[in-house]
Amino acid sequence: MWAYAQRNAHKDTPKKLYYPNNPSDITYLCSMKLLSQYIKEAIQKLYGISQCPIEIQHTRKEFEGQYTLLCFPLAQYIKKSPQEIAQEIGTYLHQNSPYIHKFNVIKGFLNLSLSDLFWKAVVFKTLQENENFGKNEQGKGKKILIEFCSPNTNKPLHLGHLRNLLLGDSMANILQYCGYEVIRTNLYNDRGAHICKSMLAWQKFGQDKTPQTENIKGDYFVVHYYIMAENILKTQTHTILQKWENGNFEGIPQDIQEKYQILTQKLHELEQNPKKDLKKITQIQEDIRELAQTQTEWFKAVQNMLSEWEAGNQEILTLWKQMNTWVYQGFEHTYQKLNITFDRYDYESQTYLLGKELVKKGLAKGIFYQKADNSVWIDLTAEKLDQKLLLRSNGTSVYITQDMGTAVQRHEELNLYQSIYVVASEQDYHFKVLFSILKKLGYEWASRLYHLSYGMVYLPTGRMKTREGNVVDIDALINEMYQVAQKATQDLGKTEGLNEQELTYLYHQLALSAIKYYLLKVDPQKDIVFNPEESIDLQGNTGTYLQYTYARIQGIFRKAQEKDLVHFYHAKTDNYNQLHTTERNLLVHLYRFEEVILQAAQHYSPALVANYVYELCRLYAQFHHEVIILHDSNPDAIAFRVQLNAICGRIIHQSLKLLGIQPLERM
RNA sequence: GCACUCAUAGCUCAACUGGAUAGAGCAACUGCCUUCUAAGCAGUAGGUUACAGGUUCGAGUCCUGUUGAGUGCACCA
Incomplete structure (x- = not known):
């Protein structure tokens, strides 16, 4: 299972418009x-x-x-x-x-x-003179908080988190490029039964061990105990189930026994039914297993530790902090490798009590209602959503209560224009409910909350489950791609002139570009089937291709500088008037950059930038193939092409940065 | 059972949100390296856009239904 998140109107005549005095007017023609x-x-x-x-x-x-x-x-x-x-x-x-x-x-x-006059005198000129072409100020003075990654602190980051991290990071970059002040936050789900499991297992089996003594990353260290705990739970559950199947209910409370009888009865009926609804059968089997689980010694110990934690038991709190610190150190290492940073971290342990006041307020206003057992609910059936529990009968808050509290707290403290939650599509319903509640409570910013929902990442073998061990974690994936990049580079004999440090950097960045582009070019909404062996290619529509194109551009740029062509010919580009088709195509596409950025921000889709820059690279490759940039009988042509080359480099560079990819000067 | 999402070439993805002859890459086949990086370029082949209706000048895109896949419907997070 994924880690859950806390999870101008013109009055001039037409004629005047076509002959503008002010060059900045013309740019709008496009x-x-x-x-x-x-x-x-x-x-x-x-x-x-x-x-x-x-x-x-x-x-x-x-x-x-x-x-x-x-x-x-x-x-x-x-x-x-x-x-x-x-x-x-x-x-x-x-x-x-x-x-x-x-x-x-x-x-x-x-x-x-x-006309070429237009593409030359207007577009080319704009691109040449405006170093920040593509940037806009749509978000000037507006603050956006974007929450992403948001893992549980009991296991390493895997492919699901990776898609989340890349989307969040790239989206943040794009919004910044549109002038917003962006705050990147990561909300750690740092409390709950899953953490207690690792803690218990460590107490029992690992007292004298630390990530340092074992020489492994902190998150791997902790997950080791988590898996251990899961196995114990599994074994104990199995023992109990066997007893039950043999009719032995010694020490089992009456109500549990009854529930078990009802479930087995249902299961029996389903199995007798000729239709054989497999989905339902597995569901019931799962229910039975969970019921048995609640009766294990281990489960009771976990629950016990959880209440001790909530009661503030010092010994447990110290251990809890220690475990989490190990995990955070491991995570930081992975973020660093990915070249992703956060501006702040939120911790569920600090937010889980928030929101109760809001529920009271809503209750007073009559937006929520209370049942006889004191639990508080909201009725959203009018919006085709269900009734939703907001406060348990014992007065404690649930997941959504804390999200309500956190949202209000953030908006009030930070004076936000908008919050964006990057969370997998399995929580679509949760966010619909959350946003709807906040709107009902009357917050004006509630209408601008956005759930950047993304599809699941599957392996060819199906869904990843930490408990079952079929997980591709981020560190392993990067290492694997690193080796692929290394081998490809060596096979092509392109290691010459680079020292070991430079090569390490090169392989690492190539690995990252391949992975990042592969996951970002797909529309966020869609699911991805990720085949580690086959999916990541180095040819064609890949991150490597983008890097290769950029590296070639920079190579030519360097050569031009050596020959002093850049400055020498600068003034002569004006004399070049008959554009080659590939040159015109490039200018047309380059000019769309501005528009694509706005679209990407508007639709919350880095995929649009990814597709744009790929197309740009294709057009450049055609141009590069059709004309020889540094050799031509007409020096004006060379001057123009050197400039065009540089502009392409700039826009590709910018696009890659927006995708969170570090452009390579040579490869 | 109810709700939401998805379905495009053998595979991975596009299609500017209702516009033209549905485009790229991979895999297959064919060409192109004595001038800037062949991790490249050009070409051939590959499609009843899951199926059936509807809306209109016009549908891969919107509506209805069918089929298939996924996800969600806890006093878990």
């Missing part, structure tokens, strides 16, 4: 919103219609042009066929703008080709 302004004015001129929908999209690459106006929706406003309309608007724009030098009409699609 923004489809502004292009739509011009088209609106064309329609106004041609047909005298001022209110109609303008739909523009990027032209698909199998057609000529860069922007496409969809004329189908216009047909009902202008009483003509979409083709006719496309033809007329195209002609008008062509005649009235030097930037639109060509157009073609296919069915109701008007494909506009902007």
Whole structure:
């Protein structure tokens, strides 16, 4: 099971617009919103219609042009066929703008080709001069808290956490790039029965041992005892079950016996049923096992320790702190390897009592209700959710109560604009309920809470379970990929000129890029089947390809610098006017960077950045293949290409950083 | 039983959120290294977008139903 989380309107005439005095005006021409302004004015001129929908999209690459106006929706406003309309608007724009030098009409699609003058004088210039192209200030003055990773402290981090960590880290980067002040927090689920299990096992078998004496990472050290505890529990449960099956209920309370009888009866019925509902049968079997488990010595000892912990038993608290510290040290090591950092850590042991006051408040307001046994509930059936317990009959809080408290506390203390929870999709329901409760309590920020839900990561053998040992943990995965990268590099004979330290860095970063890109390029919502042997490739659509492209770009850049081409030719790029197709394609795509960043932030999807940068690298590879950047009879061409090369490098660099990948200067 | 999510080439993923002839990579086959990194480029082949209806100028995308897979429905976290 995963670790749970705590888990402008323009008033100028069209003509003026096409000949802007201020260069910054022109840059907006590319923004489809502004292009739509011009088209609106064309329609106004041609047909005298001022209110109609303008739909523009990027032209698909199998057609000529860069922007496409969809004329189908216009047909009902202008009483003509979409083709006719496309033809007329195209002609008008062509005649009235030097930037639109060509157009073609296919069915109701008007494909506009902007002139090389536009791509050179406007786009290229913008990219060249604006070092921060792509950055925006959408989030200026707004503070966002993003909670991610959020593991239990009884076992090492595995693939599920990895996807979580990468999504959280990348999302935080993207939001920062959009001007938000981002606070990264990690909420440790540091209390509960699972921790007590490790503690008990250590007390019994490991008193004299520490991670240092055993020379292993702290989290591995602790999980060793956790598994030990689970095995004891399993054995004891098995013994009890056997007794029960033989009718021996010595020392078992009456109510447990009755429950057992009811369950076995149900199981019997299900097994007799010709339909054989396997899912239900396993469910009942699991219920029986859990029932037996509650009667084991070990389980009782765990429960006992848990209450001692809650009562503040010093000896236990000291041990608890010690165990957790070992785990944290292990985790930190893994974060470091991943190159991921947090701004703060929250601990469930410090938040689990929060939220009770809120429940009282809600009760007073009549938002919640109390049952006869004193437990407190909320009825969300009107929103197609169920009734949900908020406070137990003994007055203690449950998971959601503390999440309510934590949310309110954070927002009040930090004055947050928004909180984002990166938590697996199995908790979709929990967050729906949580957000709904907070809205009902009247917090204005509640409507901006966001659950960044992501699909599960499965192995080809199915779901990972720590208890069953079929887990791919992060450290092992990194090591494995490190070796793959090392072997590939050595086989290709690319180790020359690098010392051992540089090689270690190279292999490590290559391993990380492969892993990170592989997990981030997939839409967060979708499940991933992860095959350690086959899934991670070094060729094609991979992190390695991105690094390779970047390294080549930097190689050329260095060579250009050696030849002093960068500065020498800088002034001459203006003379280069006839663009190669691959050059134009690159400029078109480079210019979309800004838009992609906004989309990624809006949809909470680093995958959009990943797909963007892959496409950019592909276009660059074509460009690189078609022209020889540093050799041409026309020096102006070289000047331009050296600059274009540098711009590609910059945007790829930036994209990789947003994905949490460290770009490599050579490989 | 109820709720939510997913289903696209043999495999892993796209498709700018309703637009054109559904695109990439891997695997297979074929070409390209005496000028910048071949971890690359170009090409061939591969599809009734799970199935059936519906909405409209237009559906992989929206609605309904069917099938299949996953997840959730605890006084656990």
